[in-house]
Amino acid sequence: MSETIPMRDQILSAAEKRVRAVGFNAVSFRDVASDVGIKSSSIHYHFPQKEDLGVHLVTGYRERFQARLQMIDRRSPSPREAIQAFILLYDEALVIGSSVCLCAILSAEANSLPERVATGIRDFFTVNVDWLCKVHDRMDSTAGLFAPLEIIAALEGAMIVSSAMKTREAFDAAAKRILATYI
Amino acid sequence: MSETIPMRDQILSAAEKRVRAVGFNAVSFRDVASDVGIKSSSIHYHFPQKEDLGVHLVTGYRERFQARLQMIDRRSPSPREAIQAFILLYDEALVIGSSVCLCAILSAEANSLPERVATGIRDFFTVNVDWLCKVHDRMDSTAGLFAPLEIIAALEGAMIVSSAMKTREAFDAAAKRILATYI
DNA sequence: CTTTATCTACCTATCGATAGATAGATAAAT
């Protein structure tokens, strides 16, 4: 019994892949439609406007990320282990030369995105910041640590440069440096 | 006697402003043309294709950046002073919420850009890496320092996150941390 | 006369989006 994946989910998944590769503005309904084997007009049935698609992409991404963060918490890791797992989440999103974290590319485009999409990006970052804050709260001292937003900026920048330069060098260096500050 | 700025330069300058705000894909010939008060078709006289405009934007940006780096060298700064000046160059490019380094936004879009533009971005980064290497060559020890590409990734990421989140927090943190590694 | 720089006018391709038709599933009414 092979489960039939709902078209709506197929669309979201195809769109995310494309957006992560080339950005929101460079993706068209027709691109996504042909990926999943329907017509572009059918996408409007599920997502009336491109903005709606963008909003669902970014909120879905945030929710899945949030779930992964909770999974990390459930393992009751040390702060160092938590950060290590956090970095691994970003690492998974990086495919050199073709894909970065959805919110890395969207935040670079932020000023040309529909407002609700831009808001969704900030929400994603806020979730990350809050989680990192809670990790830091469990530490005796936060001296020398990267600030939460600083960690995110370092990882996002490392992803973008790694993808553009087609080498993991920048990402690996950032990951190592962040982790090194935890005892 | 007010100097008449050549139209070609006006076009480049207007285009750069727009690209830095919203990205390459989100900028049209008509946008740029209306900025400088001509018709979009006239831009094709100076830059036959959009790719040509992009190439000149990125090479011009690199050349000006390179010149600024040489100006820094002429002041014979200490490594720490050199890095400080380097960070200031990036700082100048950051206008919260509306503008980042041209190559920050272009590298995020890299996979959807004409090839010669993507190459130009890598050239820009290479110039930066080479210059940073020379600075590090003058140091007794490079232990603990950010690697050249790591510095660039940190600054680019900090710019993008700062612009998207509408706060300098990430950029200032990155600048401080990089500088702190120099004695 | 040629070159330079711009214009008007237009082209083709594509964009996001809408309208209307259709086929199949579901459900309620008779």
Next chain:
DNA sequence: ATTTATCTATCTATCGATAGGTAGATAAAG
């Protein structure tokens, strides 16, 4: 059980807007 109505998900066809790009006229400068 049959009919009627509604819902779901897609299609075809088309819209107006805009994209990048081209052709040819024009006017000024050398």
